Amino acid sequence: MIALPSLSRNRIARLKRLDRDWQLALTRIDAARLSPAAQTDLAQLKTTLATNLAALDADAKVIATLTPVVPFAAELVEIYEARVRVDNMDAQATAGRITTVHKDIAAMRTKVEAGLTTGPLAAGALRMTPDLARQSAAATDGLRTAMAEWFSFYNEYDPLFTWWMNLPHAHLNRELEAYATLLRDTVAPANQQNAGLTPVSAAIAPIAPIVPPLRPSVPDLQKLMALPQDETIDIVAAFRGTGAGGGGRGGGRAGAPGAAPAPVRDVGFHQAWLDALKTLDFDRLSRNGQVNYLAITRMCEQQIARANFVAPADIPRKTDNSGITGPARGRDGLMLDLADEMIPYSPEELIELGNREFAWTVKEMEKAAAELGVGSDWMKALEHTKNTAVPPGRQPEMIRDLVYHAADYLIINDLITVSPVNREALRMGMMSPERQLVNPFFLGGSQITVSYPTSTMEYDQRIQSMRGNNPGFSNATAGHELIPGHNYTGYMGQRLTGHRANLGISTPFYGEGWPLYWETLLYEIGFHDTPEKKVGALFWRMHRAARIVFSLNFHMGRWSPQEAVDFLVNEVGHERENATAEVRRSFQGNYGPLYQAAYLLGGLQLRGLKAELVDSGQMTLKEFHDAVVLQGSMPFPYTRLALSKMPLTRDLSLDWKFYGEIK
Secondary structure (H helix, E strand, O other), X not given: OOOHHHHOHHHHHHHHHHHHHHHHHHHOOOHHHOOHHHHHHHHHHHHHHHHHHHHHHHHHHHHHHHOOOOOOHHHHHHHHHHHHOOOOOOHXXXXXXXXXXXXXXXXXXXXXXXXXXXXXXOOOOOEOOHHHXXXXXXXXXXXXXXXXXXXXXXXXXXXXXXXXXXXXXXXXXXXXXXXXXXXXXXXXXXXXXXXXXXXXXXXXXXOOOOOOXXXXXXXXXXXXXXXXXXXXXXXXXXXXXXXXXXXXXXXXXXXXXXXXXXXXXXXXXXXXXXXXXXXXXXXXXXXXHHHHHHXXXXXXXXXXXXXXXXXXXXOOOOOOOOOOOOOOOOHHHHHHHXXXXXXXXXXXXXXXXXXXHHHHHHXXXXXXXXXOOOOOOHHHHHHHHHOOOOOOOOHHHHHHHHHHHHHHHHHHOOOOOOXXXXXXXXXXXXXXXXXXXXXXXXXXXXXXXXXOOOOOOOHHHHHHHHHHOXXXXXXXXXXXXXXOOXXXXXXXXXXXXXXXXXXXXXXXXXXXXXXXXXXXXXXXXXXXXXXXXXXXXXXXXXXXXXXXXXXXXXXXXXXXXXXXXXXXHHHHOOOHHHHHHHHHHHHHOXXXXXXXXXXXXXXXXXXXXXXXXXXXXOOOHHHHHHHHHHHOXXXXXXXXXXXXXXXXXXXXXXXXXXXXXXX
16 A cells, blocks of 8 residues: 555655755764764764655655556545645535545546457557556555545534535545556456556656745754763663663653553662662762762662552542442552652642642632623633534634644744744544543644544533533643643654653653643743633643542542542533543543642642742743753653752752642
8 A cells, every 4th residue: 555645745845845954954064073973873864864855756756657547646635635734624615526536536447447458449548557557556545545534534523524525435435445446456467558648757857845944944953962961871771671762661650651561670670770879980970970870779769669568458449339440549559659759748738739729720710700700700701611612613623723823822932942843743633432431632642632522422422522622721731732742742852862861761740740831831921811711721720730639539548439520520610521531531541540640740840940940040931941851751850950050969869849848
């Protein structure tokens, strides 16, 4: 199967520009001033770029070669790429285009079938070589797969699309399948020679790159090369049991969903590492090396503590009739998990913290309610905001606008370095009704996955999903999922962290705390410019405070799942379907006991670090944000050590009361 991107002229033009811009940037590097290893890397990168460009020219030749047999491909690629960009969907017009294409395919099939007859070639009939037939069949299969994905993005979510497109897409799918089958199973074995086809020139004109973008796609290479290098990369890799820069983990964590299990290592392994570290001259290590030393020490000590911990059997959980399953962790288990995550507070103190943050959001909600003219009745303000949901079918466009607005706001206000390639590569998918049972709100990462009702849902489910994914609520979370949130850290983490060792510590306190921090910061600096947007931002902050309260109370055996659901409905203002899905996800999903609390707690850690480094005048806000990302994914106490100017010692206490004393 030839994937649809290989048939895209736009893709070739854009990637050519990127590769040529990188080639130009590399010419500005003086290879003579590099180490031998760096010279080898530079040569390999230049070779990779040349190979990429040659491959793009080869793709252009494939397009030219296949076009006489699949002339309809360009139209389907254009329709598909409009979906990738989330252009506004005109269902009636697109249905007309799809209808024209499936008729064109039928006409091509007639021409190819006419070429199968013996004797002289009839007017309009086509014959082709076996190789061309097989290549064209593979391309047609790829188009069929891509258009099925295109169809599923809109179908049942957009009633007008479903009404207009069901039959045109069914016809298109049938014609693509029939045409590919004809080419592969009948034409290829016929062993024909090309006849009746427009000749393809041996010197096919290459596809030109796009004009240079306004903002450079290549980062500042001189700045990257000037980053201080970490001399302990190989030591960290040895501890983690990986090659330098590889995967794996050095110790168990309290839980990110889907994370690989930690290597099974006994007390002797960790004690041996503690002994080995003492042989290093701590004071001669670089700053990053000292942080790595302290991190490995801490992980070894925690693993030894875990080995000596005997978990109580059958930890009681408060039961109910909700049907929501999942074990309670118990206080002792929570204390061990909190120590792993370097959170120097007890579960009771964290519940108090959550209650304090919740009370703050209530006061802010009352201010937003007053702006809406409903006095201090913030529940009325919340109800008003929920009822601003866009009509079915318009959700992707609304989310698209919010996503780009968030990214552009960061760029315009110079809050953090945003790669134009990162912004350009943002993508969207729609969440299945089945997945929405445990994820009532949209998710993000490599792309944003939008939660919105389909026509297959019951009426109450549809209404509650629409109300829970209204523009006010979504404005705060679009950036959480993409830029500057999950998508951003994933993009940057793949590109800008090779200068320091990868500690391999998977922690939701960074993964969820970073985007949550941005939610709080953007609220403070006026990103939410309407009362509805303020209500939405505060709703989520209230929700994250509530997560601390209900999740820890559950794991302490104080609350049942039903009490957690009722708390979200009655005190936070969730729709009941959404609240039930949230609690079900929290306790019977693949999450550690601290995962739900990690959102706000991680965000508060980063706020505490900002107070130390930015509010004190040591860094600008943009310098701070860029520096945190350059350190990569790790518990924020280690980020604090790496960025601060405090002297580090081998016996330094790593406890950091980022929230102050809680009484």
